[in-house]
Amino acid sequence: MTYTIQTNNLTKSYNGNEVVSNINMNVKKGEIYGFLGPNGAGKTTVMKMIMNLIKPTSGEIIICGETVTPSSYEILKRMGSIIEYPVFYDKLTARENLELHTDYMGYYNKSAINTALDMVQLNNFEGKAVRDFSLGMKQRLGLARAIITKPEVLILDEPTNGLDPVGIKEFRNLFQMLSKDYGMTLLISSHILGEIEQIADTIGVIENGTLLEEVLMETIRLQNTEYIEIKTDSVKKAAYVIKEVLNITNFKILDDVTIRIYDMNTSQGEISKTLVLKGVLVESINKKNNTLEDYFLKIINRGAIHASTY
Template identity: 60%
Template structure:
C-alpha cells in the first residue's frame, strides 16, 4: 500500500512538556483519514508539523515518500490546507484572494478559481469584500483556496466549523467527491464524530498527545456490536427482572435510566414482554449498533469534550 503521509515516533516538546508524543501514523493514498481527539490533544500541533509550520522535537515525517526537512519546499505545491481559522485579505474579494494565492503557488489558470468557488457553492459574491463574509462563507472560501490548485493531499483542521447543517452536508459530499473523483487524500480533524463516521476510510485517535489507535472504518464496523437499549424510570427493578427472569448477564447500566443489553440470543420483543408483564414502565426500547462516538469515548475514557 502506498502512503501519502507516514510518521515515525514524532514528538513535540513545548516548555518541557510533550504536547505530541511518539506518534507513528500512516495515511494511505486516496483515502479520507479522520483525526479525532479531545480539546488540547495535540491535533493542530501535529498537523502544523506536517506542514513545516512547527518543527518536531524528534521523529521523522515522510510526505509522498520523501523525508520532510526544514528546507523542504517543493512538496508543499502538492498540498492544500486549512489550519485553525482561515485568514484572508478582508478588503479584497474572494476572487482576488484566490488569484493572489494561485500566483503565490505558481498557478495561472482563471478557470481553476471559478471551478473552486463553484465546488464550494460560493458563486454569488462577486464584488463583495471578504470582510463582509459570514464565518460559514469564510470557511467555504478557505476550502476553495485549499483545493484550487488540485492538490494531491488536503490537510483540513476543523473544516466544518461555522457551517450550518446544509453547509456541513455540502462539505461532506465535497470530501467524498474529491476522494473518489480526484483521488485526493484527505486528512481531516473534526469534533463532529457523526460526520467523520460518514466519510472516513480510516480514523486515528489521539489523547493528551499520545496516539491511541489507528483503525480502518471497515475493521471498526466488524468490531461493532449490536445491543438493545432500554430507557426506563424503574432501572433497578428492570435490572432485577433481566437478571432473574431472563437470566441476562451481559448488560450495562448507564446513568439512572438507561440499560444496554449486549447478550446474544435475546430479542427485543422478549425483553419488552418480560418488563411489561412485571409492570415496569418503558420510555423507549431500541435495537442499536455501537457508533464511532461510543467507540471514541471508550478509547479516550469519556467525560471530555472532543474537538
C-alpha cells in the first residue's frame, strides 16, 4: 500500500495542554480523504502541521515518503493548500495574484494560469480586483492557487465555504477529476457531510484532538441500515400502536416528533394505514438508509444521536 500522507503519534501542545494527541493518519496515494470533526476538534491544527506551518510537539509526519522536519521546504513545492480563509493582494486581479504565486513557486508555465482559472470558473473576471470578490469567488481563487502547479497533494480546509449549491457541485466534480485524472491526493475537511459522502474514499473522524476512526467509505456504505422514519406530533401514541398493534419491537424514538422502525418485515403502507386508523396524525413516513451523518454522530456520541455542530 502506497501512502502519500502518514502521521505517527502526531501531537501538539500549547502551554502544556494537548490540542492534538497521538494522531495516526494514513492517506493513500490518489484518494480523497474526508477529515471530519466538530468545531475545535483539531482538524485545522493537524492540517497546519502537515503543511509545516506549525511545528508538532512530538510525533512524525511523512509526505510522499519524506519525513517532514522544520527545514523541509522543498516538499512544499509538491503540495497545494487552502488553510482557513485564503489571503490575497486585494488590489490585484485574480490573474495577477496567480502570476505572483507562480513566480514565487518557481513555476513558469504561464498557460497553467488560464487552466486554473478555467477550472474554477473565474476566467471572466479579468479586470476585477480581488477586493471586489465575494467570499465564494475568493474560495475559487484560493483553489486555483492551490492547484495551479499541479501538486501531488492538496490540503483543503473547508474549501466550499461561501459557495452556493452550484459552486459546491462544481467543486465536488473538480475534486473527483483531480483525484481520478491527475492522481492527486486530497485531504479535505468539511462540515457538509453530504458532500464528503459523495466524494470521499476514506473518512477520518477526530474529536478533542483524538482520531476516533479511520474507515473506508465503502465499509460505511456496506453497514448502511434501511429503516422507515415517521414524523408525528403524537410520538407516544404512535409508539404504542407500533408495538402493541403492529407487533414491531425493533424501533427507536429519536426525539419528540421522530420514530425510526428498523424491522422491515411490515410494509410502509401497512404501517401508515394502521397509524391513521388508530388516530395518529402522520406528518411524513419515508424509507431511508443510514447516512455518513448518522455514522459520524454515532462515532462522536458513541451511539447517542442528537443535533450537533460539526
